[in-house]
Amino acid sequence: MGRVRVTKHEQLRGGGQGTVWRATRLDTNETVVIKYPLDSLDMSEGSADRRRFVREVRYQSSLRHAGIMPIVGMNLKASKPFFFMPLASHSLEDLLKSGPLPEEVTLSIVAEILAALEYSHDQGVLHRDLKPANLLYLQDRWVISDFGLCRQIDSNSTTITHVGTVVGSLAYMAPEQWDNAHAVEETADIYSVGQIIYHCLVGEEPWPRARIGKLEEKYRYFISRCVAEEPVERFQSVSEMRRELELLTAPQVELASPTTRANELKTEALAGRKEAVSRLLHLIVDSSDDEVFFKEFVPSLPLEILHYMHEKDPVAFEGIVRTFDEYSEGGHPFDYTDEIADFFLRVIRVAKYSRPIRRRSLRRIMIVGTYHNRFHVGEVFAQAVLLRKKDPEDVKYIASLLADDPHAARFMGPYLKQYSLPREILKEL
Known part of the structure; x- marks a missing residue:
């Protein structure tokens, strides 16, 4: 130029x-x-x-x-x-002065911003100062502006930011930017977008934090993932965040219908109507591609219904457990981590004759507890091990899990050592 x-x-x-x-x-x-x-x-x-x-x-x-x-x-x-x-006509900050935005307006703005942000990250550039004032309406589209605090992802330069130097705008800035603004990853921008979406839907600046309970229920898990305190608990890429939002905001007939029907069938099953268990089982299997439904509904299944399902169709039951295990990969908010562990403990109680399901469940409990540093999950893992300590093959498998993951062995050690356990397990701690 x-x-x-x-x-x-x-x-x-x-x-x-x-x-x-x-x-x-x-x-x-x-x-x-x-x-x-x-x-x-x-x-x-x-x-x-x-x-x-x-x-x-x-x-x-x-x-x-x-x-x-x-x-x-x-x-x-x-x-x-x-x-x-x-010259842009206005900013998102200008729009928000009048209060919350309609859901469809918010989603339209966010879709455009996420597309641009995904491109920026693909080019190796983090923004680090996303906020409503930097999102501008230019002609017929929303654009990201003000890259004054951006960083090249693969840059080793420390001339702009040093440890202890804070960059970003407080209400939208990821917590880790307080510690070392240079070391942040894509998840810092994801945190900022989550705060912006919260502001749009609730109509208040998310300071000192987003109050998740003020959101419509369907957005609570999504926003809590975006703005989790630890980067590992957030969506790890913009593309992952976009996919989750697309699932969440699918047409109502596609999203709410399975959830509503599933809850109705769960109520009928708990009332003793065994035919409802079969219909519920089929509904869950048919909805296995709906990650939002799976994450929200499957952990709520009580022990009684899980037992009925396992008896009714062990193959379908194993498929449900396997799918939920896949969706449990990665980081999660702490409370949801506890829900994951509690669910898999119930599965272990039910699957007395299915070694693959038990092993999958033991592994998942160990992973989510260790890598989220959750004391509750440590206790759950200990309970799961106690349930299987008389099965030689399960004991051997638990010992191998701990041997293959020394970090997990160190984390789970205090919980397991409270109990009388086989020597093969204790020697790995």
Whole structure:
């Protein structure tokens, strides 16, 4: 991009790490926004402030996507460098001043932002300062702007952020940015988007935290995953987050119908109507591709119904357990981790004659407890081991699990040592 002459008019609010002005581009007579660094910043040659400003321009101008604000001119060699962009009509922050947004409006905005963010991450650029003020409506689409705090994922540079340096806007900033803003991953941007979605749906800034109970029930698990305190408990990529949101917001007939019918059949089964168990079993199997339904409903199945299902159709029952085990991979909010463990303990109680199901269940309890550091799951794992301590093959399998994962052996050790267990298990602790 070459140098382009502009005429400045009035200063606009916002701008993050700089000041912005409405201006006219003289060669095209186009109204644009011109951005300068703040007067308080050091723009001397080679300074950290100047490098940050130049970096913002270069990263943002290199990202070619309809959902990212384009840069249409720049002069980075001037004593006070600047760049300019098209003039957006308003920001998401402007919209939110009137309160919560309709669900369909929120979803439309988020879909466009996630598409742009996924592209940015694919190009190796983290934003690190996503907030409503940086989401702008340009012509007929929503775009991400203000890459002043972005970072190249594979960069080893520490000239902009150091350990102990906080970057980002408090209400939307991932907790780990307080500790080491340079070391954050894609999950930091996912946290910010979760906070933004919460703000849109609830109508209040998520400070000091998002109050999950204020959300419509169907969004609570999703948002809690986005804004989990530990990065490992969040969605690990924008694509994963997008898929989950698509499942969650599928047409009502596709989403709510299986959940409603499943709860009705569960009530009938608990009332002693055995035919309802068979229908419920088939409904769950037929809905195995619906991850949201599986995660919300399957852990709620009580011991009595699990027992009936296992008796009725052991093959279908094993398929349900296997599918839920697959959906239990990765990080989860702490309370949901406990639900996973409790469910698999019930499965172990039921599956007395199915070694593959028991082994799958033991492994999952051990993994979710260890890698979420959950004392409740430690106790659950100990209870599961006690149930199987008289089965030589299960004892051998439990010992191999602990031997293959020393971290799990260390974590589970205090819980298992409370009980009298076979020597093969104790020697691995």
